Amino acid sequence: MSTLGSFIWSIADQLRGPYRPNQYGNVILPLTILRRLDCIIEPDRETVRELAAKYDNPNRLKIEVKKATGRPFYNTSNYSFANLLKDADGLADNLADYIDRFSPDVDVFEYFDFKKEILALEKAELLREVITSFKAVDLHPDVVSNADMGDAFEYIIRKFNEAANETSGDHYTPRDAIRLLVDLLFAEKDADLTEAGIVRTLYDPTAGTGGMLALAEEHLLEQNPDAKLSLYGQEYNG
Structure with missing residues (x-):
């Protein structure tokens, strides 16, 4: 069993009530991915923002970001897990802005239809609590290897599918x-x-x-x- 996966899945207990167990994955899976990406890009965030202010052309920006950071993806938002919680009233809008400002190749949140979940979490008054919990998890590759991250992610999928009476073998x-x-x-x-x-x-x-x-x-x-x-x-x- 993945210890990290168990910890992340425990955050789902906060969803009990407004969400059914078979719906937990709609929140937990995309937020796990978002937090992982957030930790990866954090060291170069200011560099990318400066480049985004300098280059309007997205193709040129991608080239310059790759040269500066070594990564093909980036985010140009002024928000991250480091400051999302500072604006309590604007948390939902700011989180949506953060997701929107990933480079085009990061399209995973569209597949999750995650903006709909942001609104649902806000309506249930759970958004701040869940974001606070994920902010406490350090998922940088220096802390959590790709192999351990994969184990954790697959553990979460397995738990989600068990709740939905599906077979986890379809996914990993x-x-x-x-x-x-x-x-x-x-x-x-x-x-x-x-x-x-x-x-x-x-x-x-x-x-x-x-x-x-x-x-x-x-x-x-x-x-x-x-x-x-x-x-x-x-x-x-x-």
């Missing part, structure tokens, strides 16, 4: 099974993968939560930190 493959698959995938290619300047592409046609892609990337970069790896995934379930 256990990490141990993925590690075995990755070892088999690279077994006969390890020597080739250590060559300088290699470029590889990896595609998962049933990506789920992306565990195969994440662990395959870790496996390759452990052998060759200078390797260039492009990851592609497809998933039927939005």
Whole structure:
């Protein structure tokens, strides 16, 4: 069981009453993703805001952000978990603004239809309480590895599906099974993968939560930190 997943899922107890157990995931899953992204971009937030003020063209902005931060995604909002709670009356609007100002490639919140949940949480007078709880969770990769983050996220999905009487296997493959698959995938290619300047592409046609892609990337970069790896995934379930 994921300790982090258990902690995040415990936040769902605050939703009891206005939300049914099978609805908890509509709030917990997108907020877990948002907090993870928030922690990742926090160190370079001011740099990105300065670049956004300088470059109006989104394509140019993306290039400049990538050069400055090394990341292909960004957020230009003046809000984050660090200051959202300072404006109690404007919390819902400010949170919506924060989500809207992610770069176009961060479209996950549209799939969750999360703005609808923001309004529902505000109406139930739960929004401030839930945001306060998530603010207390540090999900930066230096604190929570990609593997641990994947375990936590899949634990939450499993709990959510159990409440909805669905099968969690539709959404993820256990990490141990993925590690075995990755070892088999690279077994006969390890020597080739250590060559300088290699470029590889990896595609998962049933990506789920992306565990195969994440662990395959870790496996390759452990052998060759200078390797260039492009990851592609497809998933039927939005």
